[in-house]
Amino acid sequence: MAERGGSIDALRKAVEFAHYLAKDAEELLEAVNERDALLVKIEEGEEIDEATLQQANEAVLEFTRGLRSGIHEFRKRADRLAPDADASAPPAAAPTPVVAAASEPPAPTGLREVPDYVPATQQGEGLVTYWLWYGDECVGSKRMPMGTGAVDVRNAAANEAVIFCDRANGEIPSERRNQIFHATVRVYDDLAVQEQMRRERPFEGRGLFPNELPFLELTFRSPLAGAGAAAHIGDVTVGLQDVAFGEGLELSAWPRDDSQRLVRIESADREALGRAEVAMKACLVERDAELVAEFGVGYVRSEGLVHSEPEPETERPRG
Numbered sequence: 001m002a003e004r005g006g007s008i009d010a011l012r013k014a015v016e017f018a019h020y021l022a023k024d025a026e027e028l029l030e031a032v033n034e035r036d037a038l039l040v041k042i043e044e045g046e047e048i049d050e051a052t053l054q055q056a057n058e059a060v061l062e063f064t065r066g067l068r069s070g071i072h073e074f075r076k077r078a079d080r081l082a083p084d085a086d087a088s089a090p091p092a093a094a095p096t097p098v099v100a101a102a103s104e105p106p107a108p109t110g111l112r113e114v115p116d117y118v119p120a121t122q123q124g125e126g127l128v129t130y131w132l133w134y135g136d137e138c139v140g141s142k143r144m145p146m147g148t149g150a151v152d153v154r155n156a157a158a159n160e161a162v163i164f165c166d167r168a169n170g171e172i173p174s175e176r177r178n179q180i181f182h183a184t185v186r187v188y189d190d191l192a193v194q195e196q197m198r199r200e201r202p203f204e205g206r207g208l209f210p211n212e213l214p215f216l217e218l219t220f221r222s223p224l225a226g227a228g229a230a231a232h233i234g235d236v237t238v239g240l241q242d243v244a245f246g247e248g249l250e251l252s253a254w255p256r257d258d259s260q261r262l263v264r265i266e267s268a269d270r271e272a273l274g275r276a277e278v279a280m281k282a283c284l285v286e287r288d289a290e291l292v293a294e295f296g297v298g299y300v301r302s303e304g305l306v307h308s309e310p311e312p313e314t315e316r317p318r319g
Contacts, residue, residue, distance in 0.1 A: 021067070021074045028063040035060050036174055061151055064181055114185040117149040129194055129207050132157055132183035139179045140164060141197075143207040150185035157183075164205065199295060206297045214298030215266035216277050220289045222259050229259045236289045237261060243279045247272040260292060273299035 035056040042048050114130065130153045132140040140157040158180045165176035198206050208214065218240075222232040237253050244251035244265050249272060253263045263280075267273055277296065284291050 018074055021071060024063065024067040028060070028067050031056070031059040031063045032178065039174075057155070060181060061154075112187045114148075114150045114153065114187055116151045118147045127210055128187055129198070129209075130157075131186050131197060132180055133186060134179040134183045137179075138197075138201075139176065139183055141201060141205055141207065153185045154180055154183060198297065203296065203301065208298045212298075213266040213268055214270050214273055214296075215264060216273055216280075216296035216299065217262060217264045217294065218280060218284075218291060219256060219260060219262045219293040220284050221292045222289060225259070232287075232289070233259070233261050236284065236287045237263065239283045239287055240280050243283055244276055246279070247276045249273070249276055267299075270299040274302045278302045 035053075038048050038053050038056055042053075127143045128146045128148075130142045130144055130148065130150075131138055132142075132154065140160065142153055142157050144153060144156060158177045161176040161180060162173040165171045165173050194209070220233075220236060222229040222236070224232050233255075237251075240253075240263055241251045248269070249265045249267050251263055251265050253261055255261055265273065265276055273296070277299075281291065
């Protein structure tokens, strides 16, 4: 009976905090609506005092923090009911962590969640890539100084919502902003993980690492075999080298296997890299070489360039 009474008390507490949670959500929705109404007026050309807009943004952030706190308190009390739900089941049939693992994938190596505010003593001079996760979806990334708090990262990312919202699938900027303001901000300390994350982003969302120059990598393949492939690859590499020299760039090359080669150019001249990308791809077509994979960061792509990229090399069938 004592266990039953404790379960009822826990249930009452969970319901009580569910009401608090609903109130927090309503307050946040009101704040978002007021802020969005101001943004609509600005888009329509009406002059809005900057302090008024800043106050509206701060209200949204304040109620967002309140809602996050409410979610935490509710879950903490709801979790206390979980053991009672299976009290009649034998220990061997007790719930396993499989369900929890399915709802949230395991964190990559070096994962660190960024708090809303970071003391000035923890801030550094270098830049870090911050990733914004809304559930299982990455809704943005920002290169900002080390030690930047999550609130400032979200505010900076929200300014780009109008650029990166998925309009093709009916998403509007206000929906993307809402996801960003509710996103969990994370940093991946492992450089290999950061590189993997960067390669999964569209070209416009990739960021350079500290002290890294803008660069372009192309991997191409010869349709020939044996000695013919080696001679063909050498000829194509010379053609790509001439293209790079024409833009004042230096080209490096590495063999991938008997029939493939990776070439790389890098430079602080972002526009020269963009022009070289177009000319190098044209050179591959002229010399009957197949573009297997490409990856680039930080340069200015030419207007006439087709932005679709081939599948990564590891995902393409060989033969």
